[in-house]
Amino acid sequence: MDKTVGSLAEAVSRIGDGAHVMIGGFGGSGAPIELIHALIDRYRATGHPKDLTVINNNAGNGHVGLAALIEQRMVKKLICSFPRSADPKVFTDLYLAGEIELELVPQGTLAERIRAGGAGIPAFYTPTAYGTDLARGKKIEEFDGRPYVQERWLKADVAIVKAYRADRHGNLVYSKAARNFNPLMCMAAAHTIVQVEEIVEPGGIDPEVVVTPGIFVQSVVCVTDPQQEEDLNRQGAHHP
Amino acid sequence: MDKTVGSLAEAVSRIGDGAHVMIGGFGGSGAPIELIHALIDRYRATGHPKDLTVINNNAGNGHVGLAALIEQRMVKKLICSFPRSADPKVFTDLYLAGEIELELVPQGTLAERIRAGGAGIPAFYTPTAYGTDLARGKKIEEFDGRPYVQERWLKADVAIVKAYRADRHGNLVYSKAARNFNPLMCMAAAHTIVQVEEIVEPGGIDPEVVVTPGIFVQSVVCVTDPQQEEDLNRQGAHHP
């Protein structure tokens, strides 16, 4: 069993128009910048994929990564908790012009909805957002005398995520707080594509410390020295 | 911050009559034998705690650990998925005599209910058990044209669990498949008591490999060379 693919371009080659795409990371931490840029490069060469629905905690920052994806007008709708950043101009301009849809979800509910998608739980109840605008139109049920909001699972056609190290079976470990949404998104997508700094043989990761078991991963691509969104933005980088 | 306690007796000293007690382990693997036996010893000395509701995957095996707890008549009700074992006589006799209650829960639903208890999710929907006797009387709801069963969270007053190593903050790592229900039960109890083979200073466990963060743990007790239920039963052991 070998889930490695040879290039970033090959890794993102099968993402289709209209796909629901989960993109890992919290801000720039754990964001798969190289995979996102490969997707942009493909779009600029072929016109595909377009009309994407993207699930991420944020809406990008500056002109690289998710912000660059939005800037290319590849994203029809964004599902996120916090579309603000140091430089949110790309998303903000399109949103205020009514040219991108936004589904705003509380951060913990977003995480739990993604986990539910991966775990085969179609709906659950949470106290979060009860009595607020973000619960409008949602089913309310009382348990033990307290009201809760019903929330639905979130699934995706594809997840593109970043980890630190993988073995050829797709077992993953992460680096520090770059873990965040990545392990959940691996679970919730039909096809999960991971970029890692290092690929080792099976047995090269202690079974006790695996964070994402390989069953949740379909493709692994090696990016030995990945860029950090924060560094790129401090340099004023643009992609392309 | 130091969550260590000096003895098994002290660790279990505050469990009250009628308490809901989660006991970690899957069969003998990950079962906190020494903590269970300390609880039995306290009961034999003081008459407390009694009328316990115990949550465990199984109903014990032979005459040690959970089986011994049941044999002492300390358990009023058992919530489990599989009350059969190589030697299930203790539970079976009491059950057939109508002297212990049983709530039978599919294993995956049991795990998810405990996680939900720990995660503040009062109810969720699962396909498991739909159309079977174990869904009787439960709320059914359709999502995307498929019927699902509503299940409620499970919480406990106390969890007694087994891990491999702890630091003084209660961060835990486990040994192999002895992990099983233990990390979930740590999350779902108001007070979690853990027995470990080794206690180290904070910093002695790599933050990347912590399985149970210390926030879910209240008491840690050291049992350097814990017994395995399987070995005890092969020796024909009884407790006391």
Next chain:
Amino acid sequence: MIPKLSNAQIAWRAAQDIEDGAYVNLGIGFPEMVARYQPEGREAIFHTENGILNFGEPPAEGTEDWDLINAGKKAVTLKPGAAFFHHADSFAMVRGGHLDVAILGAYQVAENGDLANWSVGAGGVPAVGGAMDLVHGAKRVAVITEHVTKKGEPKLLSRCTLPLTGVACVTRVYTSLAVIDIEGGRFVLREKLPSLSLDALQSLTGGELHVPGPVTDLIVPEL
């Protein structure tokens, strides 16, 4: 005496349908035998509910590690690329549709795919374990079983009479006599022992066998 496959031969036949790279859960007991007959050159990864992916053969007697067991509480070993995880993550794999195949035993299977394999009804101590979870989520849920009970009664029925494990969940049944798919609420015969007539097979089956296409000879090596 009707010719029939041994348990090992049924397990062998089921093993031939497991694709290279498949993630597989084998039910406790008889289904565990399927792992022995993986075709050469194919690598399946086995999952056990209690939190291991990619476990292997039992260890030598006397070298067991009782922290390293499968769902049947039998000692196992690890293969390179194994992973441990807790019970909620384990059943996320099951319920979330991440397993390619689950192979389970059965008391009864109905032509609509209903499965009964956890309870013989009233009396005794009920125990369900992971059975009701395993029938949901795996991309393919197959059953391996004797074609009839020890008393000679059909186990493949129009409707199950024993308490159900799951509704409309089974898609293929490997029996001691035949391989039968469940499609559109019907038993569809795919393979049968060459020495057995269709009529004879039908007489041992509690629901109607449909034969929309060719029926292959069910040929299995001596084991």
Next chain:
Amino acid sequence: MIPKLSNAQIAWRAAQDIEDGAYVNLGIGFPEMVARYQPEGREAIFHTENGILNFGEPPAEGTEDWDLINAGKKAVTLKPGAAFFHHADSFAMVRGGHLDVAILGAYQVAENGDLANWSVGAGGVPAVGGAMDLVHGAKRVAVITEHVTKKGEPKLLSRCTLPLTGVACVTRVYTSLAVIDIEGGRFVLREKLPSLSLDALQSLTGGELHVPGPVTDLIVPEL
């Protein structure tokens, strides 16, 4: 000019109520200052939504690791005994009642404990982050805030007029003028600046201040 506490002084006052051994989440921005004023001899463990327990001070400029940030996306360091975990486990800690204290900023707080701190209403891009989760689950949800807005309007009100973050969730408010508990749907005054009369404080407060017990002088060091 009304005398009032600086932000640092409000944060200092809030920090005095954090017990030894408490697990604490501090909201993004102003609430983060509370971490600086932990009383000597007490050890609190700080949680950040993006998956760290027991993080510490920011690193020196130029030594940041951008994989090691807090929920405000600022670089942090680790203390001994830290742990990493994914977002679902992180919010299990929040929603599951495992945090002892959450300290948040506010646009408005109502006497029934309602909090508005995520949206100033129509216009602009809405963003909620973890605010709606944090108000549920922590054993104690406290707010630190100026007593009035920059325009001098009360932030403590009978009812919030801005979009709510959570219903009946706040139990204590530390302001630039006073410490006020929310009990039984009422503002209960506990401490006020000694130079400020009760009438003056009431005139700056949009809901009735109840004084069922002694009111302590709110005394805070120069910072």
